[in-house]
Amino acid sequence: EVQLVESGGGLVQPGGSLRLSCEASGLGLSNYWMHWVRQAPGKGLVWVSRINGDGSYSSNADSVKGRFTMSRDNAKNTLYLQMNSLRAEDTAVYYCARDAGWRFDPWGQGTLVTVSS
Amino acid sequence: QSALTQPASVTGSPGQSITISCTGTSSDVGGYNYVSWYQQHPGKAPRLMIYDVTNRPSGVSNRFSGSKSGNTASLTISGLQAEDEADYFCSSYESRGAHVFGTGTKVTVL
Numbered sequence: 001e002v003q004l005v006e007s008g009g010g011l012v013q014p015g016g017s018l019r020l021s022c023e024a025s026g027l028g029l030s031n032y033w034m035h036w037v038r039q040a041p042g043k044g045l046v047w048v049s050r051i052n053g054d055g056s057y058s059s060n061a062d063s064v065k066g067r068f069t070m071s072r073d074n075a076k077n078t079l080y081l082q083m084n085s086l087r088a089e090d091t092a093v094y095y096c097a098r099d100a101g102w103r104f105d106p107w108g109q110g111t112l113v114t115v116s117s
Numbered sequence: 118q119s120a121l122t123q124p125a126s127v128t129g130s131p132g133q134s135i136t137i138s139c140t141g142t143s144s145d146v147g148g149y150n151y152v153s154w155y156q157q158h159p160g161k162a163p164r165l166m167i168y169d170v171t172n173r174p175s176g177v178s179n180r181f182s183g184s185k186s187g188n189t190a191s192l193t194i195s196g197l198q199a200e201d202e203a204d205y206f207c208s209s210y211e212s213r214g215a216h217v218f219g220t221g222t223k224v225t226v227l
Contacts, residue, residue, distance in 0.1 A: 035216070044120065044221040045155070045163065045206050059214055095162060102151035102210050103168040110162055 002026040002106050004096050009111030016086050016115070022079040022096030022108055030054065030074035033099035036081050038092035039110075046092075049081065050099065064090075086115045121146060121207055121219035128225045134195040137222045139207030140188060145217055147188035151210040154183060154192045158203045166205075167192060194224070202226045 008020040022034070036048040049070040051058040058070045069082040079096055093112050097104035122140040129135040139146065139154075146152055152170045155163035165174055167183035170190060180195045190209070194201055207219035 037218075045208075045218040046120075047208075047216040047218060050216070061215060100165075101168075102149075103153040103165055104155070104163070104208070104216075105165040105168075105174065107162040107164075 002098070004098065004106060004108035006094065006096055006108040006111040009094065009113045011114045011116065012086055013117050014087060014115055017082070017084045018086065018113060020081040020083070020094055020096075020111055020113070022081075024077045024079070024098075027098070028074075029072060029077045029079065034070075034072065034079050035097050035099055035104060036070060036079075037095045037097055037104065037107075038090075038113075039095070040089075040092045043092075048094070051079070083113070086113075088115050091115045119217070121209060121217055123205075123207060123219040123222045125220070126223045126225065128227060129194075129197045130227045131197055131199065133197050134193060135197060135224065137192045137194075137205055137207075137224070139190040139192070139209075139219045141190075141209055141217070142188055144213075145209040145211040146185065146190050146207075148212060149210050150185070152183070152185060152190040153208045154181075155206045155208065156201075156203045157206065163206065197226055199226050 003025045006022045035050045049060045051070045055072045067085045071080045093110040095110045097107045154167040157163045170185045171183045205222045
């Protein structure tokens with residue numbers, strides 16, 4: 001069974017940084033594009049970032065460009081999201097998800113990031 | 118990257134059929150057959166219900182079906198059951214290489 005487990009969320013002050021991790025089991029991450037998707041409290045899903053199988057290409061949503069960087073360590077079967085210059089509006093549950101061919105499946109359970117002073 | 122438009126809520130009685138619409142543009146929904154639908158129960162991660170407009174993953178009930186016409190995709194739930202009460206989100210690939218989600222629809226079963 002494929003499982004994704006996120007970690008690294010928490011409370012951070014505006015302007016601060018945080019690095020999220022997503023560890024995969026039951027699949028070799030290197031074979032797949034992967035994504036981060038976030039959901040602000042009580043709000044909808046928003047696509048954040050994607051990365052290709054070997055980590056040579058990534059792209060971000062306009063709202064996080066220049067601040068967030070997605071990377072991966074295939075040897076550790078782990079995905080990362082480095083978040084810098086955090087703002088209150090970045091407060092959300094962050095999910096990692098596998099790209100199963102233009103669709104997100106499966107999803108991790110999510111990790112909550114709260115940006116507040 | 119504007120969100121796709123969904124109705125905020127849809128209500129139905131057990132056994133009825135309901136349809137949720139998802140309206141985008143020719144740069145996303147209308148331009149690609151890469152529309153997917155996700156079900157999300159409170160406090161849980163989203164679950165894939167439909168992909169590539171009409172396809173159901175294994176394990177998803179055949180009461181769920183998808184379709185598309187022009188820039189609007191639709192999810193139909195037939196034989197509505199109490200367990201179908203959840204939030205539903207559509208998603209589409211878009212021309213700039215990003216992915217866009219819908220605004221979300223809360224389905225209530227009376």
